[in-house]
Amino acid sequence: MIKKIALIILIIFGLLFYSCADDPSSIGLNLLNQDLPKIDTINSIDGSFTQTSSFFKKVVSLGASPRLLIGKSGTLTAHTLLLMGFLLPDSIKNDFKNGNLVIEKAFVELYPNYFYPAADSLEYFDYKVHKILNGWSSSTFSADSFNTLQYNLEDLSSNKTFNYSIYTFDLPLQFARDLIDNALYPDSIKNYGVLISPAASAQKIVGFDGFTPFSGIETKLKIIITKQGSYTDTLTAITGSDISVVLGDDPVVDPGFMILQSSKIFNSRLKFDFSNFPNNVTVNKAVLTVYADSTKNVFGSQFNNSVIAYVVTDIDSDKVSTSLFSTLSLTNENNYRGEITSILRYWLLNQSNNMGFILRPGTEQNGLELFYLYSSEAADLTKRPYLEIIYSYN
Amino acid sequence: MKNKFLVVILILLNGYSVAQSNSSYTRFGIGDPEYSASARISAIGQLGVAVIDDNTISSINPASWFKFKGTRFGIDIAYTGLIISENNSSSFYSETDFKGFNFGFPVSEDYGIGVAAGLIPYSRISYKVSDTFSGDDPYVVDYEGRGGLSTLFLGSSFLLPGDIALGATLDYYFGNLSYFTKLKFSDPSKFPAEFEKLNKATGFGTTIGILSPDISPLFGEHSVFSNFHFGAGIKLIPEMDADSLYISRSFAIEDTMIRAATKMKVPYRISAGFSFNLFSNYRLNLDYLFQPWSEYRFAGKSNNFLRDMHKISTGFEYKPGQIIGASIWEQIIWRAGLSFEKTQYLIFNKGIDQFSLFGGFSFPLGIENSIDIAIQYSTRGTTDTGLLSEKFFKLNFGISFGEIWFLRYDY
Numbered sequence: 001m002i003k004k005i006a007l008i009i010l011i012i013f014g015l016l017f018y019s020c021a022d023d024p025s026s027i028g029l030n031l032l033n034q035d036l037p038k039i040d041t042i043n044s045i046d047g048s049f050t051q052t053s054s055f056f057k058k059v060v061s062l063g064a065s066p067r068l069l070i071g072k073s074g075t076l077t078a079h080t081l082l083l084m085g086f087l088l089p090d091s092i093k094n095d096f097k098n099g100n101l102v103i104e105k106a107f108v109e110l111y112p113n114y115f116y117p118a119a120d121s122l123e124y125f126d127y128k129v130h131k132i133l134n135g136w137s138s139s140t141f142s143a144d145s146f147n148t149l150q151y152n153l154e155d156l157s158s159n160k161t162f163n164y165s166i167y168t169f170d171l172p173l174q175f176a177r178d179l180i181d182n183a184l185y186p187d188s189i190k191n192y193g194v195l196i197s198p199a200a201s202a203q204k205i206v207g208f209d210g211f212t213p214f215s216g217i218e219t220k221l222k223i224i225i226t227k228q229g230s231y232t233d234t235l236t237a238i239t240g241s242d243i244s245v246v247l248g249d250d251p252v253v254d255p256g257f258m259i260l261q262s263s264k265i266f267n268s269r270l271k272f273d274f275s276n277f278p279n280n281v282t283v284n285k286a287v288l289t290v291y292a293d294s295t296k297n298v299f300g301s302q303f304n305n306s307v308i309a310y311v312v313t314d315i316d317s318d319k320v321s322t323s324l325f326s327t328l329s330l331t332n333e334n335n336y337r338g339e340i341t342s343i344l345r346y347w348l349l350n351q352s353n354n355m356g357f358i359l360r361p362g363t364e365q366n367g368l369e370l371f372y373l374y375s376s377e378a379a380d381l382t383k384r385p386y387l388e389i390i391y392s393y394n
Numbered sequence: 395m396k397n398k399f400l401v402v403i404l405i406l407l408n409g410y411s412v413a414q415s416n417s418s419y420t421r422f423g424i425g426d427p428e429y430s431a432s433a434r435i436s437a438i439g440q441l442g443v444a445v446i447d448d449n450t451i452s453s454i455n456p457a458s459w460f461k462f463k464g465t466r467f468g469i470d471i472a473y474t475g476l477i478i479s480e481n482n483s484s485s486f487y488s489e490t491d492f493k494g495f496n497f498g499f500p501v502s503e504d505y506g507i508g509v510a511a512g513l514i515p516y517s518r519i520s521y522k523v524s525d526t527f528s529g530d531d532p533y534v535v536d537y538e539g540r541g542g543l544s545t546l547f548l549g550s551s552f553l554l555p556g557d558i559a560l561g562a563t564l565d566y567y568f569g570n571l572s573y574f575t576k577l578k579f580s581d582p583s584k585f586p587a588e589f590e591k592l593n594k595a596t597g598f599g600t601t602i603g604i605l606s607p608d609i610s611p612l613f614g615e616h617s618v619f620s621n622f623h624f625g626a627g628i629k630l631i632p633e634m635d636a637d638s639l640y641i642s643r644s645f646a647i648e649d650t651m652i653r654a655a656t657k658m659k660v661p662y663r664i665s666a667g668f669s670f671n672l673f674s675n676y677r678l679n680l681d682y683l684f685q686p687w688s689e690y691r692f693a694g695k696s697n698n699f700l701r702d703m704h705k706i707s708t709g710f711e712y713k714p715g716q717i718i719g720a721s722i723w724e725q726i727i728w729r730a731g732l733s734f735e736k737t738q739y740l741i742f743n744k745g746i747d748q749f750s751l752f753g754g755f756s757f758p759l760g761i762e763n764s765i766d767i768a769i770q771y772s773t774r775g776t777t778d779t780g781l782l783s784e785k786f787f788k789l790n791f792g793i794s795f796g797e798i799w800f801l802r803y804d805y
Contacts, residue, residue, distance in 0.1 A: 023524070028521060028782055030418075030781070031418040031781075035537050035573055036535075036575075037535055280651040282644045284579065341584075349647065394589045
């Protein structure tokens, strides 16, 4: 009997304990005024956040770029270095060694995918191909290395074609035979590749697909071989290295601007001083806007029209974080805007972390896009980099 | 059987952890005060300052421990259902509360030495309010209060010459008083924010109680009165140490923006009352409790939303005599009570008063053990001037075990 009663009591209590309750409502809100949160907005102008900006040139190797650039535009000259070789099966090697194979033709296919400036895509374009005489590496070769490059002045190209989707040129048969011999006797016959430089008369820069595994449309070197009375075949060389270098004068920039340029490469530094930022608040959203002068920008035909703001982690070496960055996208107002909430919160946790941003083009090594952004010294205050912060506290 | 109870207790405690009540009044001071953890005492008006019950470990008057007959262990849980109303709307909320446990045993019946210890709540904060802001940039603000002060006590009683019982405890007070404001925007690109004002308080205090000898003989040899006692108690809490923190949390970042060591002064709590038996089976008690919350200070500052608290309560208990062969139902102890309380809350210059009705019973589980149930219905506050009217129903559920331990037998 006692057990039954105890069980009934426990069941009743169990039901009560787990009984439903209404969701929290606003009832009782009047009594909680002291906890009411405040939400405010502050911007870099009203908040008197001192800002500084500057731009700098950065010489890096463009070996990681999937695009090869050749041509001339203004003072800019783009050259491409290509190292291609053959991996031959033993049967072919033996036939070559025994003199059974004849090279009928050697040619290179280039797949254009980019013109700079975009407005000059119909301008004249021509190039020359030179045999390189010394070694180079796509991981280290840069514009500064170009003067050390040794190459034969003879133009190896002939029968150039310039179709919409493919450019081709022929190479001398002896040059092709040298490449085959390099595959047969790599220790004695050296292959340093070719340099493709714009002709003096070129009026634009053209971009081509560089080596990308399995893409099928990267720049190719092919030779057609024939075995008398047996077969005709085409051998495709394998790209060992490819790289572009862009040479030319640095632009003269008014202090009211900072510039970004791909491939060349120009980056800008931008820093806000948050010592005037209110204490004991939580940042809910922060948006950075940088304004561009579209009349000065020079863009190619195909590129990512954005600016990336990287957090600087070492101010002496301009080292940036690869995980803390914000992409500033183009808006209808022709400026670049992006959220930097996480970044600002990171800086405000410890203001010594704030070494500012480094701004880079959305694709830093693909083309030659030149961004003219208004700097922190722009005469028009409304064009200076602008930060808007929504924050809360209670 | 005890193992089964333990399992049930654990299940019920689980319910406690997921529930939340919703009285915004508890935002002020240190929240709602707790007077009695025991369902037996709750059912007679929550005070029972002069009640002597050898099956109850009273936390309000340790002098009453002088009557311990055996070792006692008690644990209590309470369910609260709350209907809270404003001018045009009302909502129902519920919560389950662990009310504490205590343990006591006699050391010397001759000298009235009883020793007890326990962990009981002193105050409780519990509210959750949500507010939605519409407009161009809508957001929701959730306000939540949690925590309260708890007391860990250890004390003893002693019988003085003249059968005056005296008792005292050493109390250790501790607890977190947390007030959250949580901000969440509809725009997912805006980070949410959570602000917590957290006061961590610790400190020692004491409870001193006194019980008069039985004065019923003064009413004559054939009087209907018996066990007539006066009692009084006081809880003293010197200034407590308090860490005051202001914490901001938002998406993986927790920032303690302000941390200050300060003092919190919780005013003393004094109570007095009397209790007597009528026709041996009926017991009545009348009690009064006072706590000057106007003297409450935090960081040296008073709180304008608090006033002095007064509570008067009365209770009645029917305890059937021990009759050989009586059924279970005939052994049930019945209780009832009522109280009026001028609570410590003074909101918008309007004092918040509370009226309560109590009932309850103890269901025997053998000779020394019982299940104790107390039922409370209270009304508090008003919907005038933007205040809240609360109607709450509370079920206290206690289990009391008795064993004969520690007693020395003379052969």
